[in-house]
Amino acid sequence: MSKKEYKLEAKELNAYYGGFHALKGINIAMEEKTVTAFIGPSGCGKSTFLRTFNRMNDYIEGFRVEGEILLDSRDIYDKKVRVDELRKEVGMVFQKPNPFPKSIFENVVYGLKIQGIKKKSVLEEAAERTLRQAALWDEVKDKLQKSALALSGGQQQRLCIARALASQPSVLLMDEPASALDPISTAKVEELIYELKKEYTIVIVTHNMQQAGRVSDYTAFFYIGELVEYSKTKAMFTSPKDTRTQNYITGRFG
Numbered sequence: 069m070s071k072k073e074y075k076l077e078a079k080e081l082n083a084y085y086g087g088f089h090a091l092k093g094i095n096i097a098m099e100e101k102t103v104t105a106f107i108g109p110s111g112c113g114k115s116t117f118l119r120t121f122n123r124m125n126d127y128i129e130g131f132r133v134e135g136e137i138l139l140d141s142r143d144i145y146d147k148k149v150r151v152d153e154l155r156k157e158v159g160m161v162f163q164k165p166n167p168f169p170k171s172i173f174e175n176v177v178y179g180l181k182i183q184g185i186k187k188k189s190v191l192e193e194a195a196e197r198t199l200r201q202a203a204l205w206d207e208v209k210d211k212l213q214k215s216a217l218a219l220s221g222g223q224q225q226r227l228c229i230a231r232a233l234a235s236q237p238s239v240l241l242m243d244e245p246a247s248a249l250d251p252i253s254t255a256k257v258e259e260l261i262y263e264l265k266k267e268y269t270i271v272i273v274t275h276n277m278q279q280a281g282r283v284s285d286y287t288a289f290f291y292i293g294e295l296v297e298y299s300k301t302k303a304m305f306t307s308p309k310d311t312r313t314q315n316y317i318t319g320r321f322g
Protein backbone atom coordinates (compact mmCIF):
# COMPACT_ATOMS: atom_id res chain seq x y z
CA MET A 69 0.00 0.00 0.00
CA SER A 70 1.51 3.33 -0.99
CA LYS A 71 1.67 6.14 1.53
CA LYS A 72 -0.27 9.31 0.71
CA GLU A 73 1.98 12.01 -0.69
CA TYR A 74 1.45 15.54 0.55
CA LYS A 75 2.66 18.71 -1.11
CA LEU A 76 3.80 20.35 2.12
CA GLU A 77 4.39 18.89 5.55
CA ALA A 78 5.81 19.97 8.88
CA LYS A 79 6.95 17.30 11.29
CA GLU A 80 7.60 18.14 14.94
CA LEU A 81 8.66 21.59 13.89
CA ASN A 82 10.11 23.89 16.53
CA ALA A 83 11.42 27.35 15.70
CA TYR A 84 13.41 29.77 17.83
CA TYR A 85 14.42 33.41 17.62
CA GLY A 86 17.48 33.14 19.86
CA GLY A 87 16.10 31.96 23.20
CA PHE A 88 12.47 32.63 22.23
CA HIS A 89 10.49 29.51 21.34
CA ALA A 90 8.22 30.78 18.53
CA LEU A 91 6.81 27.54 17.09
CA LYS A 92 6.18 24.51 19.26
CA GLY A 93 6.07 20.97 17.92
CA ILE A 94 3.99 21.71 14.81
CA ASN A 95 2.69 18.84 12.69
CA ILE A 96 0.67 19.51 9.56
CA ALA A 97 0.22 18.01 6.10
CA MET A 98 -1.22 19.92 3.15
CA GLU A 99 -2.53 18.39 -0.04
CA GLU A 100 -1.61 19.58 -3.49
CA LYS A 101 -3.83 22.22 -5.13
CA THR A 102 -5.62 23.23 -1.98
CA VAL A 103 -5.80 26.52 -0.11
CA THR A 104 -4.89 26.45 3.57
CA ALA A 105 -5.51 29.50 5.76
CA PHE A 106 -3.41 30.20 8.85
CA ILE A 107 -5.38 32.13 11.43
CA GLY A 108 -4.78 33.16 15.05
CA PRO A 109 -4.16 36.19 17.23
CA SER A 110 -1.31 38.58 16.59
CA GLY A 111 2.11 37.16 17.47
CA CYS A 112 1.01 33.51 17.53
CA GLY A 113 3.57 32.51 14.86
CA LYS A 114 1.58 32.43 11.60
CA SER A 115 4.09 34.44 9.58
CA THR A 116 7.05 32.67 11.14
CA PHE A 117 5.56 29.33 10.17
CA LEU A 118 4.64 30.49 6.66
CA ARG A 119 8.19 31.68 6.09
CA THR A 120 9.69 28.33 7.04
CA PHE A 121 8.26 26.88 3.80
CA ASN A 122 10.66 28.88 1.64
CA ARG A 123 13.30 29.47 4.31
CA MET A 124 12.68 33.17 4.37
CA ASN A 125 13.61 33.22 8.07
CA ASP A 126 17.16 32.16 7.23
CA TYR A 127 18.07 35.83 7.00
CA ILE A 128 17.16 36.50 10.63
CA GLU A 129 20.09 36.28 13.00
CA GLY A 130 19.57 33.77 15.77
CA PHE A 131 16.67 32.04 14.02
CA ARG A 132 16.79 28.25 13.93
CA VAL A 133 14.46 25.32 13.37
CA GLU A 134 14.28 21.76 14.66
CA GLY A 135 12.21 19.07 13.00
CA GLU A 136 11.35 18.84 9.33
CA ILE A 137 9.63 20.81 6.59
CA LEU A 138 8.91 18.63 3.58
CA LEU A 139 8.12 19.79 0.05
CA ASP A 140 7.07 16.85 -2.13
CA SER A 141 8.43 14.63 0.66
CA ARG A 142 11.91 16.24 0.52
CA ASP A 143 13.34 18.03 3.55
CA ILE A 144 13.90 21.64 2.50
CA TYR A 145 16.29 22.28 5.40
CA ASP A 146 18.62 19.54 4.13
CA LYS A 147 22.14 20.84 3.49
CA LYS A 148 21.94 19.78 -0.16
CA VAL A 149 18.94 22.02 -0.89
CA ARG A 150 19.73 25.15 -2.90
CA VAL A 151 17.71 27.96 -1.40
CA ASP A 152 17.49 29.88 -4.71
CA GLU A 153 15.97 26.80 -6.38
CA LEU A 154 13.60 26.34 -3.44
CA ARG A 155 12.36 29.93 -3.75
CA LYS A 156 11.58 29.39 -7.43
CA GLU A 157 9.45 26.43 -6.46
CA VAL A 158 7.83 28.19 -3.48
CA GLY A 159 6.82 31.74 -4.41
CA MET A 160 5.79 34.39 -1.93
CA VAL A 161 3.50 37.42 -1.84
CA PHE A 162 3.70 39.88 1.03
CA GLN A 163 1.21 42.03 2.92
CA LYS A 164 2.19 45.31 1.28
CA PRO A 165 2.52 45.25 -2.49
CA ASN A 166 6.24 45.70 -3.11
CA PRO A 167 6.84 46.23 -6.82
CA PHE A 168 10.30 47.38 -7.84
CA PRO A 169 10.63 50.95 -9.14
CA LYS A 170 10.75 49.62 -12.68
CA SER A 171 8.30 49.12 -15.52
CA ILE A 172 5.41 46.68 -15.26
CA PHE A 173 7.16 44.41 -17.76
CA GLU A 174 10.50 44.51 -15.93
CA ASN A 175 8.77 43.65 -12.66
CA VAL A 176 7.20 40.50 -14.04
CA VAL A 177 10.31 39.19 -15.80
CA TYR A 178 12.74 40.23 -13.05
CA GLY A 179 13.28 36.72 -11.69
CA LEU A 180 13.62 35.23 -15.16
CA LYS A 181 16.31 37.77 -16.08
CA ILE A 182 18.20 36.92 -12.89
CA GLN A 183 18.08 33.30 -14.00
CA GLY A 184 19.87 34.43 -17.18
CA ILE A 185 16.90 34.30 -19.55
CA LYS A 186 17.44 37.07 -22.11
CA LYS A 187 15.42 36.09 -25.15
CA LYS A 188 12.79 38.77 -25.76
CA SER A 189 10.13 36.41 -27.07
CA VAL A 190 10.48 34.13 -24.01
CA LEU A 191 10.24 37.08 -21.62
CA GLU A 192 7.26 38.54 -23.45
CA GLU A 193 5.46 35.22 -23.47
CA ALA A 194 6.08 34.77 -19.74
CA ALA A 195 4.92 38.30 -18.97
CA GLU A 196 1.66 37.85 -20.85
CA ARG A 197 1.01 34.39 -19.39
CA THR A 198 1.56 35.42 -15.77
CA LEU A 199 -0.24 38.77 -16.08
CA ARG A 200 -3.21 36.87 -17.49
CA GLN A 201 -2.99 34.36 -14.62
CA ALA A 202 -2.95 37.26 -12.17
CA ALA A 203 -6.06 38.74 -13.85
CA LEU A 204 -4.16 41.93 -14.67
CA TRP A 205 -3.38 41.59 -18.39
CA ASP A 206 -6.38 43.52 -19.73
CA GLU A 207 -5.67 46.44 -17.42
CA VAL A 208 -1.97 46.78 -18.28
CA LYS A 209 -1.40 45.33 -21.72
CA ASP A 210 -1.17 48.77 -23.33
CA LYS A 211 1.23 50.21 -20.76
CA LEU A 212 3.74 47.48 -20.01
CA GLN A 213 6.61 49.95 -20.18
CA LYS A 214 5.02 52.34 -17.67
CA SER A 215 6.19 52.40 -14.06
CA ALA A 216 4.68 49.76 -11.80
CA LEU A 217 4.49 52.38 -9.08
CA ALA A 218 1.81 54.23 -11.07
CA LEU A 219 -0.60 51.30 -10.62
CA SER A 220 -3.23 51.24 -7.86
CA GLY A 221 -2.48 49.24 -4.70
CA GLY A 222 -4.71 46.39 -5.84
CA GLN A 223 -3.08 46.29 -9.27
CA GLN A 224 0.36 46.38 -7.66
CA GLN A 225 -0.54 43.37 -5.54
CA ARG A 226 -1.74 41.43 -8.60
CA LEU A 227 1.51 42.44 -10.30
CA CYS A 228 3.45 40.99 -7.36
CA ILE A 229 1.42 37.79 -7.75
CA ALA A 230 2.31 37.72 -11.47
CA ARG A 231 5.97 38.27 -10.56
CA ALA A 232 5.84 35.34 -8.13
CA LEU A 233 4.24 33.11 -10.78
CA ALA A 234 6.83 33.92 -13.45
CA SER A 235 9.39 31.49 -12.06
CA GLN A 236 6.74 28.74 -12.36
CA PRO A 237 6.41 27.78 -8.70
CA SER A 238 4.13 24.99 -7.52
CA VAL A 239 3.46 26.60 -4.13
CA LEU A 240 2.38 30.15 -3.38
CA LEU A 241 2.77 31.57 0.13
CA MET A 242 0.66 34.65 0.82
CA ASP A 243 1.17 36.70 3.97
CA GLU A 244 -2.01 38.75 4.46
CA PRO A 245 -2.06 39.56 0.74
CA ALA A 246 -5.22 41.67 0.87
CA SER A 247 -4.97 43.42 4.22
CA ALA A 248 -3.65 46.64 2.67
CA LEU A 249 -6.27 46.67 -0.11
CA ASP A 250 -9.71 48.20 -0.54
CA PRO A 251 -12.77 45.88 -0.62
CA ILE A 252 -12.96 45.69 -4.43
CA SER A 253 -9.26 44.87 -4.81
CA THR A 254 -9.60 42.39 -1.95
CA ALA A 255 -12.44 40.65 -3.79
CA LYS A 256 -10.28 40.47 -6.92
CA VAL A 257 -7.39 38.90 -5.04
CA GLU A 258 -9.78 36.41 -3.43
CA GLU A 259 -11.23 35.45 -6.83
CA LEU A 260 -7.71 35.07 -8.09
CA ILE A 261 -6.78 32.73 -5.24
CA TYR A 262 -9.79 30.62 -6.16
CA GLU A 263 -8.59 30.40 -9.78
CA LEU A 264 -4.95 29.82 -8.89
CA LYS A 265 -5.61 26.81 -6.72
CA LYS A 266 -6.41 24.82 -9.86
CA GLU A 267 -2.67 24.89 -10.51
CA TYR A 268 -0.96 25.83 -7.27
CA THR A 269 -0.88 24.84 -3.64
CA ILE A 270 -1.62 27.99 -1.67
CA VAL A 271 -1.01 28.89 1.96
CA ILE A 272 -2.42 32.18 3.15
CA VAL A 273 -2.07 34.02 6.44
CA THR A 274 -5.11 36.11 7.19
CA HIS A 275 -6.60 38.05 10.08
CA ASN A 276 -9.90 38.14 8.32
CA MET A 277 -12.08 35.22 9.31
CA GLN A 278 -14.59 35.84 6.53
CA GLN A 279 -11.75 35.75 4.07
CA ALA A 280 -10.47 32.45 5.46
CA GLY A 281 -14.03 31.14 5.10
CA ARG A 282 -14.32 32.32 1.52
CA VAL A 283 -10.97 31.27 0.06
CA SER A 284 -9.65 28.28 1.96
CA ASP A 285 -10.31 24.56 1.91
CA TYR A 286 -8.48 23.96 5.20
CA THR A 287 -7.82 26.21 8.16
CA ALA A 288 -5.11 26.00 10.80
CA PHE A 289 -5.61 27.89 14.06
CA PHE A 290 -2.45 28.90 15.93
CA TYR A 291 -2.20 30.11 19.49
CA ILE A 292 1.05 31.19 21.20
CA GLY A 293 3.27 29.14 18.91
CA GLU A 294 1.10 26.03 18.88
CA LEU A 295 -1.07 24.60 16.15
CA VAL A 296 -4.26 24.16 18.15
CA GLU A 297 -6.59 22.90 15.46
CA TYR A 298 -6.40 22.03 11.79
CA SER A 299 -9.35 20.88 9.76
CA LYS A 300 -11.57 21.55 6.80
CA THR A 301 -12.53 25.22 6.90
CA LYS A 302 -16.24 24.55 6.98
CA ALA A 303 -15.86 22.14 9.91
CA MET A 304 -13.65 24.55 11.82
CA PHE A 305 -16.09 27.43 11.48
CA THR A 306 -19.19 25.42 12.23
CA SER A 307 -17.93 23.10 14.94
CA PRO A 308 -14.51 23.99 16.34
CA LYS A 309 -13.21 21.31 18.68
CA ASP A 310 -11.01 23.38 20.98
CA THR A 311 -12.45 26.15 23.16
CA ARG A 312 -9.53 28.43 22.19
CA THR A 313 -10.48 28.09 18.52
CA GLN A 314 -14.10 28.69 19.39
CA ASN A 315 -13.26 31.82 21.38
CA TYR A 316 -11.12 33.16 18.56
CA ILE A 317 -13.53 32.60 15.71
CA THR A 318 -16.41 34.04 17.68
CA GLY A 319 -14.33 37.16 18.29
CA ARG A 320 -13.77 36.74 22.01
CA PHE A 321 -10.06 37.56 21.69
CA GLY A 322 -7.43 38.40 19.09
Ligand SMILES: Nc1ncnc2c1ncn2[C@@H]1O[C@H](COP(=O)(O)OP(=O)(O)OP(=O)(O)O)[C@@H](O)[C@H]1O
Binds near residue numbers: 108109
Ligand atom coordinates in the same frame (compact mmCIF):
# COMPACT_ATOMS: atom_id res chain seq x y z
N1 LIG B 1 12.76 38.79 13.80
C1 LIG B 1 12.27 38.41 14.99
N2 LIG B 1 13.07 38.38 16.07
C2 LIG B 1 12.58 38.02 17.27
N3 LIG B 1 11.30 37.63 17.50
C3 LIG B 1 10.47 37.65 16.46
C4 LIG B 1 10.90 38.02 15.15
N4 LIG B 1 9.83 37.92 14.31
C5 LIG B 1 8.80 37.50 15.06
N5 LIG B 1 9.18 37.32 16.35
C6 LIG B 1 8.33 36.89 17.46
O1 LIG B 1 7.80 35.59 17.15
C7 LIG B 1 6.43 35.51 17.53
C8 LIG B 1 5.60 35.14 16.31
O2 LIG B 1 5.63 36.21 15.38
P1 LIG B 1 4.90 36.14 13.97
O3 LIG B 1 5.20 37.39 13.24
O4 LIG B 1 5.23 34.87 13.33
O5 LIG B 1 3.38 36.12 14.43
P2 LIG B 1 2.05 36.32 13.60
O6 LIG B 1 1.07 35.36 14.13
O7 LIG B 1 2.34 36.29 12.15
O8 LIG B 1 1.65 37.81 14.03
P3 LIG B 1 0.82 38.94 13.25
O9 LIG B 1 -0.54 38.40 13.05
O10 LIG B 1 0.84 40.10 14.21
O11 LIG B 1 1.57 39.23 11.97
C9 LIG B 1 6.05 36.85 18.15
O12 LIG B 1 6.13 36.74 19.55
C10 LIG B 1 7.10 37.80 17.62
O13 LIG B 1 7.36 38.84 18.53
